[in-house]
Amino acid sequence: MTLGFSIQKLENGSNYLSSSDIQNFCQLKSEQLTSQDPIFFARIVYNDCLFKAHQEVINYSQYQTPFSQKILAYLRSEAWLIDFPPAFTLHEFRLKDFSYICYICPIGYRNQKPEYIQIITHEPLSESLQLYIKRSAILLSKYVDIYLDYKRQKTEIQLLEDILHRVGHQLRNSLGLIGLYAHNLYLGLKDSPWKEQATIIGESIQDLDTNLNELIDCGQSAKLRVTSQNLRSLVVESITNLQPLINQKQLKISIPDTSTVLKIDRLQIKQVFDNILSNAVHFSPNSGTITCNWQIFQDEVLIKISDQGKGLSQEDLQKVFTPFYSRRKGGTGLGLTIAKKIILDHQGSIWAQVLSERGAQFSIILPRPRNNL
Incomplete structure (x- = not known):
């Protein structure tokens, strides 16, 4: 048997x-x-x-x-x-x-x-x-x-789903009100650069609403849109979006030449990389190095993203994935919570650790199709 x-x-x-x-x-x-x-x-x-x-x-x-x-x-x-x-x-x-x-x-x-x-x-x-x-x-x-x-994982996912739905509802109400005022402002202005800016505000509200819908979708694992995606290309895309901040701090980004194909929801996993890399850029010192690395195994891939910042305290390690906990000024404390929810939905794992020399490291394990070479 x-x-x-x-x-x-x-x-x-x-x-x-x-x-x-x-x-x-x-x-x-x-x-x-x-x-x-x-x-x-x-x-x-x-x-x-x-x-x-x-x-x-x-x-x-x-x-x-x-x-x-x-x-x-x-x-x-x-x-x-x-x-x-x-x-x-x-x-x-x-x-x-x-x-x-x-x-x-x-x-x-x-x-x-x-x-x-x-x-x-x-x-x-x-x-x-x-x-x-x-x-x-x-x-x-x-x-x-x-x-x-x-x-335990299912219970944790359910808790994160509830949080995402509550936060999404509150943000949607605020966005709707801002969008209404932007539209009224557009109608009340004559042709001028100010009217153009009101149009930009309205379009930005629509973009935010689209992103919010994607955020709420993250709270529903049944809505995963799984396709084959190139790991390196996805990480490079997240780095490219952060390039202005990277240039401003004169940071060096180290990334492997190797890659692999994963069966993932592209938008959601990109959101995970966006969040972790954004934190790495924010906490990195000027002229520091952010290192992205991965090890490819038969059934999974181990992804590590580390920086040379001040690292994480014991409290950070315990609460870093807890909703509304943030060390960034003005941060919502939801980015890493959502990242963990996404990784769990993909049957993966994510954890944080302090590097012995300096800085913080976030590690992710994602399943990998067996037929990849």
Whole structure:
């Protein structure tokens, strides 16, 4: 049988890991355990963060008669679990009024309750079978961790979506009012340079409204418009847009000659680069260097953008992606929050760190199509 979890590909290209996936995985693992003689009973207890409760999967070997409800109730009561051994170690337990041999291999301890694999056998287990159970526990623990990380990520994305919608609504009201005044100003002016400037204000309002719509779309992962994009070209485009500020501070930009193709929403990922590079330019000293680098792996690309500024404090590292937290004067504190939301929607990761010598570095991991060369 194949070990692994079910990742359902949605039409928009995002991944969805459901509660039934972990249950199916535990069911598969319990079936594999009971197929090994002399194991005739396997019980897996794990934490399901979606239901905020511990769940269990039970399986018997092919010719084993199921236990009575009284015996199952006794096993579930965990009255026999006097001492909880270290994780991934196998221990033998004696059960009351039970002639069989019981083993337990702990997986972890979440929400004040243990997670474990419970095995009941006709005779003592061989060393190789004991090792197999321990490896099964490790594999199951990793799967549960992936599931919990996924659920935490989904919760975080939902929070960012709510923030983006609230902020977008407030900005849209203000833009509508400014646009109305600009239009009235245009109508009240005669032909003059002032009327032309009123026209420019109106057009700028329309551009801002378009950008705002894109911002709100960032809060809806279902609206990702995924296409094949050249990584280097996208970064160069963001650098070009910042060129006046780069020239003003006489900054040097280091960027690799290599590139790769990514399946991404171009406008959204460009917004991520725009924000990180804009911060790097802002905090860089005059004549400093901003370094863009990436490492291309089989399934992903690691992108690093660093500057030579004052770096990040411990508070910055803890709050840098928190909504409305900003060290830039006049900053909204939403740029990096939105950047993280976009990266999470693309099934990637983003984090900040302080460089040992000087400056800050932002690292991004994005999935990469397998057929890229």
